[in-house]
Amino acid sequence: MALKGNLRDFNITQLLNLINLARKTGALTIGGKGKQAKMYFKDGKLVCAFMDGQDVGLSGMLQKAGKISEEQSRTIRSRSETGTDKELGLLLINAGYVTQDDIVQSIRSHTLNVVYLTFAWTEGAFHFEPNRLPAEGAITVPISLENIIMEGSRRVKEYEMLRNELPGLDRALKFSERPDANVRDIKLSVEEWRVISFINPRNTIKQIAQANSMNDFQIRKIVYGLLSAGLVEFAVPDVAEKRPALPRGVGVPAPVKRGVILRLIDRIRRM
Amino acid sequence: MQTVKIVVTGPFNAGKTEFINSISEIDIVSTERMITDGARVIKGETTVAMDFGRITVDEELVLYLFGTPGQKRFDFMWEILSEGMLGFVVLVDSARPETFQEARALVDRFRRYSATPYVIAANKQDHEDAWPPEDLRIALRVAPDKKVLSCVATDRKSVKQVLLDLLYCILDALPEE
Numbered sequence: 001m002a003l004k005g006n007l008r009d010f011n012i013t014q015l016l017n018l019i020n021l022a023r024k025t026g027a028l029t030i031g032g033k034g035k036q037a038k039m040y041f042k043d044g045k046l047v048c049a050f051m052d053g054q055d056v057g058l059s060g061m062l063q064k065a066g067k068i069s070e071e072q073s074r075t076i077r078s079r080s081e082t083g084t085d086k087e088l089g090l091l092l093i094n095a096g097y098v099t100q101d102d103i104v105q106s107i108r109s110h111t112l113n114v115v116y117l118t119f120a121w122t123e124g125a126f127h128f129e130p131n132r133l134p135a136e137g138a139i140t141v142p143i144s145l146e147n148i149i150m151e152g153s154r155r156v157k158e159y160e161m162l163r164n165e166l167p168g169l170d171r172a173l174k175f176s177e178r179p180d181a182n183v184r185d186i187k188l189s190v191e192e193w194r195v196i197s198f199i200n201p202r203n204t205i206k207q208i209a210q211a212n213s214m215n216d217f218q219i220r221k222i223v224y225g226l227l228s229a230g231l232v233e234f235a236v237p238d239v240a241e242k243r244p245a246l247p248r249g250v251g252v253p254a255p256v257k258r259g260v261i262l263r264l265i266d267r268i269r270r271m
Numbered sequence: 272m273q274t275v276k277i278v279v280t281g282p283f284n285a286g287k288t289e290f291i292n293s294i295s296e297i298d299i300v301s302t303e304r305m306i307t308d309g310a311r312v313i314k315g316e317t318t319v320a321m322d323f324g325r326i327t328v329d330e331e332l333v334l335y336l337f338g339t340p341g342q343k344r345f346d347f348m349w350e351i352l353s354e355g356m357l358g359f360v361v362l363v364d365s366a367r368p369e370t371f372q373e374a375r376a377l378v379d380r381f382r383r384y385s386a387t388p389y390v391i392a393a394n395k396q397d398h399e400d401a402w403p404p405e406d407l408r409i410a411l412r413v414a415p416d417k418k419v420l421s422c423v424a425t426d427r428k429s430v431k432q433v434l435l436d437l438l439y440c441i442l443d444a445l446p447e448e
Contacts (some may be wrong), residue, residue, distance in 0.1 A: 004400050009369035010410065018409045164372065188293070233412070256357060258274060260332060261442045262277070267328040268434050271426070 003128040007032060011161065011230045012118050013153055015126060020145035021230065027132035032124025037114055040134045046148065047140035048107065049114035058085040058197065059092075061106045067095050088251025089122045107141045112148065119152040122161065131251075133135065146229050147187060153225035162220040169206040173199050173223065173237040195222045201235035273332050277437065278352050279322075280339040280377050283369040286394045287338040287422035288322045288442030290362055292431040294334060295324025353384040356442045360433060362424065365393045365401035368410070377409045388440035392422035392433045 015028065023044035026250065030037045039049040059073040076091050092098045134140060190194065198208040209219035226232045279287045318369040322338030337352050356386040359381050363374045381389065391413055418436055423429045
């Protein structure tokens with residue numbers, strides 16, 4: 001089933017988070033700011049990404065990174081029969097122009113640049129095609145999405161977006177209990193560590209901000225990043241504490257016995 | 272006679288009226304009115320007060336289904352409706368990601384009203400653009416121990432299953448007698 005939507009309603013951080021958690025394989029196409037980006041994923045990892053006007057191929061990427069000269073690039077391309085990145089890569093290594101690591105790093109850098117550019121897009125149609133893989137001959141470099149999400153979130157400057165995501169700061173956080181949360185490779189900034197040190201279901205986000213002398217924007221940005229990376233999650237509200245604030249009678253479950261529920265189940269089953 | 276109730280909530284046009292209509296033994300008491308604002312492009316009518324359906328178990332027990340008003344300006348009704356409920360269903364239009372954020376806010380809000388069990392019903396699964404329930408779980412940040420169920424609100428069998436799943440959750444939450 002293809003996932004479709006608009007970044008206005010489901011932003012790039014949320015999309016990458018979904019792909020990461022669902023370990024999806026496929027192609028994500030996003031149109032935004034007059035451009036189109038295409039990202040490919042395998043088992044929840046980003047493997048390559050392209051953007052209109054920036055698809056310069058392997059030789060272009062290496063040239064841009066200062067690994068090869070324009071002349072070397074031209075020479076290698078003239079020797080290539082298929083023109084695929086895989087063939088170009090082999091020719092470049094065999095010619096002694098670059099190492100395999102140079103190629104991996106350049107592709108990785110190009111892929112990340114494409115993805116980070118899309119973090120600035122607040123509007124644009126997206127479409128995820130399951131199981132669609134890059135073209136034969138493309139070089140893929142698997143990159144974990146956790147750090148991309150963290151870094152991308154750091155780059156998200158739109159305060160309004162953060163406000164929408166975290167409308168209130170009176171909720172508490174706890175460390176994620178998801179068994180699949182991969183926290184080992186996550187790199188945190190000093191500020192994020194400061195927030196992390198106060199994560200406790202008894203501390204509200206507002207209290208954590210106060211303890212660290214952070215303003216609403218700073219704390220929202222950090223908490224949003226931590227939530228998106230799956231490092232923390234909202235603690236279940238303590239209903240017992242909330243009840244006194246509610247009007248009398250509201251929130252108090254009806255006094256029912258198990259027998260009543262069993263009768264309801266039986267009745268609905270028979271419908 | 273004992274009456275109990277389940278609340279069906281969800282963003283505008285999530286399918287609450289259809290959900291109740293599919294299972295209620297009576298013609299639902301609904302106050303659909305022509306829409307006069309920008310929401311008209313999505314739906315011609317909306318629920319301005321509430322939908323109200325009934326399932327009679329026997330002479331001593333009746334289950335009422337209450338649908339919350341679809342538009343925000345009637346949100347003062349939500350708290351009143353949630354009073355004494357057994358549990359609630361949050362209906363989400365799986366094909367309209369622009370409503371997911373509102374659905375998430377509704378889950379938070381109703382959880383604050385009451386500690387009763389709830390399920391998320393990923394409605395319109397028969398729509399070709401529908402997001403699968405497992406993706407909706409991530410999009411709505413639903414806790415692993417909560418159910419996100421596939422649903423087609425116009426299909427009685429599907430609605431029955433959602434209600435049964437909610438009742439199982441309610442049963443699990445009750446102390447052993």
